[in-house]
Amino acid sequence: MIRVYQQETLDLFDLVKDVVKDSFSLVAQNQRHITLPESSYNPLRQQYDAAAILHDIAAKKDKDVDYKLCLVNVDIYAQNMNFIFGLANPIRKTAVVSTYRLNGDNIKERIAKEVVHEIGHLLGLGHCVNDKCIMHFSNTVKDTDQKEQIFCKNCRKQIE
DSSP: OEEEEEETTOOOHHHHHHHHHHHHOOOEEEEEEEOOOGGGEETTTTEEEHHHHHHHHHTSOOSSOSEEEEEEOSOEEOTTOSOBSEEEETTTTEEEEEOTTOOSTTHHHHHHHHHHHHHHHHTTOOOOSOTTSTTSOOSSHHHHHHSOSSOOHHHHHHHO
16 A cells, blocks of 8 residues: 655645556555645755655654655755656655646646656666666656656566
8 A cells, every 4th residue: 555645735646546556556545635844945955855855754653554655746856966856765665756847738647657656666676777668767857758657578577
């Protein structure tokens, strides 16, 4: 089971529930809306630290949950990166996906791809060299658009 947290302004549970079921045969459970920790905001960058958001979500006491996924609509970053679309911590079984830079006609498809990508990391997958594989690193929205929403054969083997 994967517990889905969302920032107050988002309502993407149905999309995530379907993606999680179709891609992983996992059940998604909707959790209450969350407020981002103030400490996650970096005023110098005018962005939110994804690791701080992950830490906050991972610390929530949840029973009978295999994984946690948090959806936010703020600009997030990781160390040594200008921005990121998502971040996963496989050890803490928690991931965050930001919708902030995924705007456009394909926003639902982009969100779905980033959700699958981050859950792939939770399952132990790294980035893939195959630019069509969902586990390929996306440096731009164009990269996300060019990927398929499925795992390549090599990545699929690793999680089966």
